[in-house]
Amino acid sequence: MSAKTGVLTGAAGGIGRATAERLAADGWSLVLVDQFDNVADVAKGIKAKDGQKVIGVVADITNPDQYGAIDAAIASIGAPLKFLGLVAGVLQQVGSIETLDIAEWDRVFNVNLRANVFLMKHFIPALRAAKGASIVTVSSWYGKSGHGFFGAYCASKAGVISLTHTAAAELAADNIRVNSVAPGNVATSMHLDALREEAEKRSVTFEEMKKTEWDKIPLGRAAYPSEIASAISFLAGPDGSYLTGATIDVNGGCLFT
């Protein structure tokens, strides 16, 4: 297999870490990006075969001034950049449109949408030069339909799906495919924290809130992060070669679109 490098954001988080493990097993060298300092330890913990490298870089993706360290890591690996995985994201403080602080709206949009535009702008030239590359964004089932008390998060994720379409249209001629994975509920701290906060908001227990949400899922449970990683791996790999502009819903059947 010829050497290839991927950049993955949000790699210290639940889905990001599982994706790093999966892509490393698929043969990718990786630059793992996260604002959490422990991303270097995450990188060390990933099993890599001979000739593969996995490097952790601490960076705030909303600040393009910090992308230099990512470029340096890619250069040190020395294999062409053929994959950009935009996994990093934040949840919002749960609250109605009427009461939502606009600074919170801006914070969510800055990470979930604006930073991904910065990252695309920055990495498209390298992806183009690789002559055959792909971008995978992580959106959400909350981006496919609105939900009360999650106005900023839902709208930002709808934006991610739209951005995926536009990028697919613009980059097909450069042999860069752009697709999205829309997870349902995933059993990471993001989902469990959200359940906890929504339970408080609705004055019910965590277990009641969890049951209410999980009962809506035909497969009866939240996803393992590895189940989102496997869809990202598919889109980045050769089996996905005729897909562009697509969104794969990995949600246990909780939403049909």
Added chain:
Amino acid sequence: MSENNKGGAVVTGAARGIGREIATALLRDGYGVVIADIDPAVGEQTVKELSKDHAGRVVFSKVDVTKRDEVKAAVAACCKEFGGINVMINNAGFNKPEPFLEASEKTWHAIMDVNALGVLIGIQEAAKAMIERGIKGKIINTASIAGRTGFADFAPYSASKAVVISLTQAGARALAGKGITVNAFGPGVVDTPLWEKLDADLLAMGASKAPGEAMNSLASQILLGRVAKPSDVVGTVRFLWSPQSDYMTGQVLLIDGGMILQ
């Protein structure tokens, strides 16, 4: 039987085209495969050719997907030959273009019977056999971009593929409790015998002016700049039968090279 025996699979409409390519990939992945098709001549020939690399692991079953007994018999053959049914691919389908104002009852019923009712029967018969054996199987239906957006000259076909999407969702809800997932894939424009016939029909109808024109004009709307080969579709279908997609049910994956962006 091969060492990495993964169990049995039935693929309808597998004598040729997309179905044949799917059957080939299932064989390579270690499944025993029943080629279930209405056309025995092409079907037997396909079994003969695939047997060269997969002797004893591929059989033909003459099936009209609108006939429940015949579908049941194909599923039974799969269980007998390969010890069970793990994957069901409801792929048989056809199209007959007619200008919208002339789309006839006859065409409507013919297309609905095969493309829609055939998929319902296929899901039911496969699921019953899976439930009986406690198999957490995967049922995959062939939809189309036409099920997401209606095409003027393909009204009954578009409607039939919207039905496939509905049945995929209803089946997913009905069978999740048994651990059976139901998903669909929707190709865009694939260069198969189906399109050769469609191209000729469209030309005869006056919807295009030269052979190949209808397909080429669609190709110009595809971001990746070309129509698909059957092999372009297979990767996504393989993803759907593999454990990689275990958390997906009731979903439709479009493989259109970037055409309708839905």
